[in-house]
Amino acid sequence: MSEPSVQGDPRIQTSATQSRSRTLFGIGSGNAMEWFDWGVYTTFTPFFASQFFHTGDTVSDVLSTLVVFAVGFIARPFGGWLFGWIADRRGRKLSMALTVALTSLGSLAIGLSPNYAAIGVGASIILVLARLAQGLAHGGELPSAQTYIAEAAPKQRRGLWSSLIYFSGTIGQLTGTLLAAVLSTWLSREAMNAYGWRAPFILGGVFGLYALYMRVRMHETEVFVDEAVRDDPTAADGASPQTRKGVIWQTVKEHPKLLFQVVGITMGGTVLYYAWAISAPAYAINVLDVPAAGALWAGVAAQVVFLVVLPIWGVVSDRIGRKPVLIASVVGVAVLSYPLNAMLSTSPWSLFFAMSIALVFLGGSAAVVPAVFAEIFPTRIRAVGLAVPYSIAVALFGGTAPYLQTYFADLDMTSTFVWYSVALGLISGLVILTLPETKGIDLKHRSVGAHGRRKSLRATAA
Numbered sequence: 001m002s003e004p005s006v007q008g009d010p011r012i013q014t015s016a017t018q019s020r021s022r023t024l025f026g027i028g029s030g031n032a033m034e035w036f037d038w039g040v041y042t043t044f045t046p047f048f049a050s051q052f053f054h055t056g057d058t059v060s061d062v063l064s065t066l067v068v069f070a071v072g073f074i075a076r077p078f079g080g081w082l083f084g085w086i087a088d089r090r091g092r093k094l095s096m097a098l099t100v101a102l103t104s105l106g107s108l109a110i111g112l113s114p115n116y117a118a119i120g121v122g123a124s125i126i127l128v129l130a131r132l133a134q135g136l137a138h139g140g141e142l143p144s145a146q147t148y149i150a151e152a153a154p155k156q157r158r159g160l161w162s163s164l165i166y167f168s169g170t171i172g173q174l175t176g177t178l179l180a181a182v183l184s185t186w187l188s189r190e191a192m193n194a195y196g197w198r199a200p201f202i203l204g205g206v207f208g209l210y211a212l213y214m215r216v217r218m219h220e221t222e223v224f225v226d227e228a229v230r231d232d233p234t235a236a237d238g239a240s241p242q243t244r245k246g247v248i249w250q251t252v253k254e255h256p257k258l259l260f261q262v263v264g265i266t267m268g269g270t271v272l273y274y275a276w277a278i279s280a281p282a283y284a285i286n287v288l289d290v291p292a293a294g295a296l297w298a299g300v301a302a303q304v305v306f307l308v309v310l311p312i313w314g315v316v317s318d319r320i321g322r323k324p325v326l327i328a329s330v331v332g333v334a335v336l337s338y339p340l341n342a343m344l345s346t347s348p349w350s351l352f353f354a355m356s357i358a359l360v361f362l363g364g365s366a367a368v369v370p371a372v373f374a375e376i377f378p379t380r381i382r383a384v385g386l387a388v389p390y391s392i393a394v395a396l397f398g399g400t401a402p403y404l405q406t407y408f409a410d411l412d413m414t415s416t417f418v419w420y421s422v423a424l425g426l427i428s429g430l431v432i433l434t435l436p437e438t439k440g441i442d443l444k445h446r447s448v449g450a451h452g453r454r455k456s457l458r459a460t461a462a
Contacts, residue, residue, distance in 0.1 A: 014222040030212070030215055037205075043296070076399075077392045079140045080140055082139075084386070088380055089243055092144050104206075107134070109129070162314060162368070189292070223443050226379075268421075269362070276362065277303070283409070295351055310367045314368065329363070329365040341415075404417055
């Protein structure tokens with residue numbers, strides 16, 4: 001007997017009935033805004049640290065600001081749980097709209113906040129609260145957006161479509177770095193410290209409201225609606241289909257292996273990504289004494305290289321498979337980390353070449369992981385099953401990476417952080433070997449996620 005489906009049902013509009021441009025721009029605009037917001041925090045840290053903290057020592061202020069950066073990551077698992085549950089219970093569209101709205105509010109709060117000189121420790125409190133709110137939003141944004149784009153994509157081109165996540169995110173990150181480079185070129189260091197740093201947060205908040213408008217106009221994915229109709233055939237008559245209550249956490253408990261695989265894959269990739277793609281320019285400015293404008297322009301150029309390779313890696317994964325691309329990417333950048341760090345000097349060119357080489361390799365995993373994570377989870381836990389372990393891994397490893405990188409460099413122990421990132425990258429490579437090859441699978445099929453089920457349940461199903 002065929003399972004219920006809304007395909008061709010005139011009563012329900014899904015992502016399959018909306019234009020491709022609405023899908024891609026709706027996902028891309030919100031994702032770019034959130035990455036812009038997250039990235040400008042570390043990029044502009046050298047300029048606004050002393051506006052929220054006032055220890056009298058620049059390095060201490062920067063470290064305090066990076067601690068707040070890590071605090072934002074603490075909220076990510078809770079946001080992953082909340083918005084992941086919303087995405088799997090009430091729909092991917094609703095979750096994505098809520099996350100971009102919350103991020104916008106946090107960005108505006110930072111950009112419009114009085115500084116330490118005006119309200120003392122109140123400025124620090126505003127910064128912490130804003131970052132906690134944004135941490136909640138970011139915990140749910142990436143899993144929800146990844147799930148939506150993977151479910152909306154043609155299965156034979158899912159790798160290419162999924163590269164949109166990091167492509168649009170990098171556009172946001174690139175825009176933030178480019179804005180920092182332009183401002184630091186036009187304004188003096190004193191002007192940047194006084195008011196120039198506010199511009200990206202205010203602009204990000206305003207654009208986020210536009211991204212919210214775009215997402216509200218999108219339709220739910222056909223894969224999710226089919227799951228809701230499978231639970232309750234009358235859901236096709238409602239404006240907002242939802243899955244059956246109480247089954248999400250039961251399904252999560254039935255697939256423990258998937259949760260550990262997400263953590264294992266993420267731990268190495270997130271440290272390497274944050275070290276090279278996010279905090280490298282700020283690290284070069286604060287630790288290596290690279291001129292601010294030169295470091296920021298080097299970061300812009302390297303991210304352009306990253307943009308070029310992302311869709312290429314996506315197409316390659318659609319042809320040869322996900323696992324070969326993932327292994328080449330993660331293991332490759334791990335092996336090259338030490339020589340790449342040795343390349344760095346006070347020259348912006350050294351930063352550009354090191355970042356570019358690292359990002360060429362990182363582009364493989366960045367392009368492919370959104371597709372892989374969607375392809376290993378069953379539909380009813382595709383968002384929350386990824387969101388919680390992913391957010392925990394990013395919080396523990398990615399959130400602390402900029403701080404550890406700066407801290408060990410300040411102690412003249414740079415190689416300690418390098419070997420730490422290498423070890424995590426190699427561990428991630430080993431975990432990737434435990435994955436099945438998922439290229440081109442049908443996300444609606446009941447077998448999706450079967451390799452991650454408890455052995456007793458697999459035996460029962462057989």
